[in-house]
Amino acid sequence: MSARKKVLLKVIILGDSGVGKTSLMNQYVNKKFSNQYKATIGADFLTKEVNVDDRLVTMQTWDTAGQERFQSLGVAFYRGADCCVLVFDVNVAKTFENLDSWRDEFLIQAGPRDPENFPFVVLGNKIDLENQRVVTQKKALAWCQAKGNIPYFETSAKEAINVEQAFQTIARNALKQETEDDLYIPDTVDVNADKPSDAKKFGACC
Amino acid sequence: MAEDLDGGEFEAVLAASLGRMGRRVLHLDALPFYGETSSTHDLDQLEECLEQLSSGGQGGAYGLHFDEDKIARSIKVAAWEATECDKMGRPVIEDGCSRGRPDRLTAMPSNRRPIMYANVRVEAREEPKQGEAKKHFNIDLSPRLNLSSGRMISSLVQSGVGRYLEFVPLKWTSFLDGSSPAPCLCKIPMSKAEIFQSKIITPMEKRLLMKFLQQSVVLGGVSEAAAGGWAIEGIGESEREQLGFQRAVGHVGNAKHAEEEARLTEKLKDFIALGICFSSRDLPLPKAVERVTTYTRSLGRYADSAFLCCLYGASELPQGFCRMSAVYGGTYVLRKGPSQFLFKDDGSAGGIICNDGKIFRAPLIFCSPFYCPKELLTSPNSLGNDMVEERVVSRCICISERAIGDDGSSLLVLPPRSCDNSVPIRVLQLDWSTQSAPRGLYLWLLWASELGSFDLSSAVTLLESMTGSSCVKRVIYYHQLRQGFWVTPNLSPAVDSGEAIEVAEAIFRQIVGSEHVFLDAMQEPESGIDEEYHKILE
Numbered sequence: 001m002s003a004r005k006k007v008l009l010k011v012i013i014l015g016d017s018g019v020g021k022t023s024l025m026n027q028y029v030n031k032k033f034s035n036q037y038k039a040t041i042g043a044d045f046l047t048k049e050v051n052v053d054d055r056l057v058t059m060q061t062w063d064t065a066g067q068e069r070f071q072s073l074g075v076a077f078y079r080g081a082d083c084c085v086l087v088f089d090v091n092v093a094k095t096f097e098n099l100d101s102w103r104d105e106f107l108i109q110a111g112p113r114d115p116e117n118f119p120f121v122v123l124g125n126k127i128d129l130e131n132q133r134v135v136t137q138k139k140a141l142a143w144c145q146a147k148g149n150i151p152y153f154e155t156s157a158k159e160a161i162n163v164e165q166a167f168q169t170i171a172r173n174a175l176k177q178e179t180e181d182d183l184y185i186p187d188t189v190d191v192n193a194d195k196p197s198d199a200k201k202f203g204a205c206c
Numbered sequence: 207m208a209e210d211l212d213g214g215e216f217e218a219v220l221a222a223s224l225g226r227m228g229r230r231v232l233h234l235d236a237l238p239f240y241g242e243t244s245s246t247h248d249l250d251q252l253e254e255c256l257e258q259l260s261s262g263g264q265g266g267a268y269g270l271h272f273d274e275d276k277i278a279r280s281i282k283v284a285a286w287e288a289t290e291c292d293k294m295g296r297p298v299i300e301d302g303c304s305r306g307r308p309d310r311l312t313a314m315p316s317n318r319r320p321i322m323y324a325n326v327r328v329e330a331r332e333e334p335k336q337g338e339a340k341k342h343f344n345i346d347l348s349p350r351l352n353l354s355s356g357r358m359i360s361s362l363v364q365s366g367v368g369r370y371l372e373f374v375p376l377k378w379t380s381f382l383d384g385s386s387p388a389p390c391l392c393k394i395p396m397s398k399a400e401i402f403q404s405k406i407i408t409p410m411e412k413r414l415l416m417k418f419l420q421q422s423v424v425l426g427g428v429s430e431a432a433a434g435g436w437a438i439e440g441i442g443e444s445e446r447e448q449l450g451f452q453r454a455v456g457h458v459g460n461a462k463h464a465e466e467e468a469r470l471t472e473k474l475k476d477f478i479a480l481g482i483c484f485s486s487r488d489l490p491l492p493k494a495v496e497r498v499t500t501y502t503r504s505l506g507r508y509a510d511s512a513f514l515c516c517l518y519g520a521s522e523l524p525q526g527f528c529r530m531s532a533v534y535g536g537t538y539v540l541r542k543g544p545s546q547f548l549f550k551d552d553g554s555a556g557g558i559i560c561n562d563g564k565i566f567r568a569p570l571i572f573c574s575p576f577y578c579p580k581e582l583l584t585s586p587n588s589l590g591n592d593m594v595e596e597r598v599v600s601r602c603i604c605i606s607e608r609a610i611g612d613d614g615s616s617l618l619v620l621p622p623r624s625c626d627n628s629v630p631i632r633v634l635q636l637d638w639s640t641q642s643a644p645r646g647l648y649l650w651l652l653w654a655s656e657l658g659s660f661d662l663s664s665a666v667t668l669l670e671s672m673t674g675s676s677c678v679k680r681v682i683y684y685h686q687l688r689q690g691f692w693v694t695p696n697l698s699p700a701v702d703s704g705e706a707i708e709v710a711e712a713i714f715r716q717i718v719g720s721e722h723v724f725l726d727a728m729q730e731p732e733s734g735i736d737e738e739y740h741k742i743l744e
Binding site: 043044065066067069070071072074075076077079080111187188189190191192 | 239240341342359362363366368369370371372373374375508509514517518521522525526528529532533535537538539540541542728
């Protein structure tokens with residue numbers, strides 16, 4: 001029925017408040033980091049052209065805009081996601097424990113056609129704070145394995161550790177999802193691609 | 207300065223516009239989903255929602271049951287100042303944040319038994335076969351379309367909220383022609399060529415119609431370039447100036463237009479009123495001109511059809527505006543609603559108490575009729591008394607295995623007296639292309655207003671006889687229009703979604719005046735973040 005001419009990947013980042021979702025996005029796209037925490041304001045989605053196996057794709061990474069704080073994201077946020085990134089803070093046990101509910105929330109709200117094979121990527125963030133660490137790599141890997149071999153990266157948005165690698169994997173797995181989902185996506189209109197009204201099309205006859 | 211908002215589409219637009227210009231917004235809704243009456247649901251959720259929000263269900267599953275004692279206690283516990291009651295026995299608390307002598311705040315309970323729907327009837331011949339298929343529905347409680355050149359789409363483009371959304375053009379619009387023995391569909395032509403090819407009107411009528419449309423475009427001040435799909439000649443700059451002058455000196459154009467209108471045949475009047483204005487024949491001329499011009503400007507703008515449907519349903523709109531507000535710092539809390547509204551002694555807004563006992567102080571409160579205290583529902587509001595009225599929209603949702611007319615999304619108007627109706631009934635047909643139903647099934651969303659409670663089942667029977675098949679399932683319900691506080695257009699029976707924007711802007715203007723841009727464009731994502739980070743780094 002349709003094949004999107006330009007490959008646009010929608011990636012959403014989920015996880016508890018304060019685990020570094022916005023910082024990770026910002027480190028990846030803008031190569032910037034700020035140590036000061038401020039609950040997300042002004043972050044919407046960041047766009048980056050990515051080269052995946054010699055294919056140029058546009059990756060849109062959607063921030064929660066702070067709506068995750070009271071579990072009030074709404075179903076629209078999840079629509080049409082090609083990959084879901086789950087983030088926790090290796091220094092806060094609760095953020096790791098909550099990965100289960102974030103994953104469930106995604107599967108219920110987004111309702112992917114093939115939940116078993118939907119691409120997730122897990123990021124254990126803030127590994128630069130080594131002496132405060134409470135979630136071991138082993139524990140995180142075991143969880144990822146149990147959920148169908150989800151790729152796992154240990155990252156630091158501050159020191160830019162593993163961020164590039166993680167997002168490469170995110171883009172590659174999202175792209176796989178995109179091609180599989182093509183059959184189900186109808187042709188749509190983008191109101192922002194504002195073309196002038198095509199009066200000629202009709203004016204030519206009569 | 208903080209403002210509290212509750213509710214649906216219109217509240218979302220206000221939250222976005224006020225958040226964008228720097229106001230602090232707290233958006234609460236006791237329901238577990240966004241959009242309230244403009245929400246979209248899968249099949250199971252739909253039934254639950256209608257049951258919970260009707261007189262039978264009373265919202266137990268959504269936590270809308272309020273325990274009076276608990277709230278009374280929570281007012282005392284949460285508000286440490288709460289020590290006295292007013293003459294009516296309502297608790298009075300001190301406003302802890304004012305300087306000097308704190309204002310006393312009087313609590314007024316919110317609407318404890320929020321009921322939006324009445325007489326919900328579910329009739330199923332069979333349930334959709336696979337259990338999984340029930341999830342693949344996106345059913346609108348208040349179906350709405352977007353005119354391509356209407357206020358909603360232009361606001362989405364201007365603000366940048368449109369980036370969050372995808373649209374699907376409506377395939378065709380039509381009205382039922384009951385004049386012939388067997389009822390048939392009159393498709394509304396979508397281009398000049400289609401008007402001339404149309405078999406439903408005579409050549410004479412075609413010329414009259416073109417002339418009327420041309421007049422409307424001229425009257426509407428539409429330029430040639432914007433005149434859209436019908437390739438109707440618009441007007442040049444000088445003519446427009448002249449027209450402005452004519453308007454000022456006494457509606458010369460209108461008189462000419464009325465003359466033109468008088469020459470229209472009955473069929474053409476139906477054609478224009480039902481098929482283009484989506485209204486009944488008694489629509490006042492200026493309003494009709496406005497609708498005709500917006501319609502003609504919408505044709506061919508993004509697609510042949512004048513209308514766009516939201517992919518995944520109409521609730522994507524309020525959610526998009528909520529996201530805009532959140533991006534600009536708005537706080538969003540679902541599953542938490544107001545239990546008390548707090549007012550100062552001078553009657554102005556002071557804040558709210560949530561159903562968990564938390565107090566939020568705010569100088570501005572926008573409240574949907576859903577939560578509005580009963581005492582305030584009847585008081586006239588500052589937007590004019592014409593909005594204070596009781597109306598009912600009768601609605602019906604059908605799931606069918608056959609499509610009305612050609613495949614695809616479409617809008618059909620059943621003129622008065624098609625069955626036993628006295629006002630037009632709108633029928634929106636949606637299918638998989640908008641992700642409204644699984645492939646092979648069709649949703650028929652019927653609605654009609656100002657009839658009191660009107661049973662739409664005769665209209666469904668008519669549609670069934672046209673398609674030669676009976677519906678798999680029907681859900682009939684009545685949507686009560688209750689007005690008050692700031693009146694929401696969420697429940698209005700309009701076809702186009704632009705009304706929400708108009709009312710939100712009117713209120714926005716009353717609050718902040720004219721110097722601020724309504725729904726100012728969101729900054730480019732990158733620059734937005736940069737600025738934020740710069741601020742932090744400093």
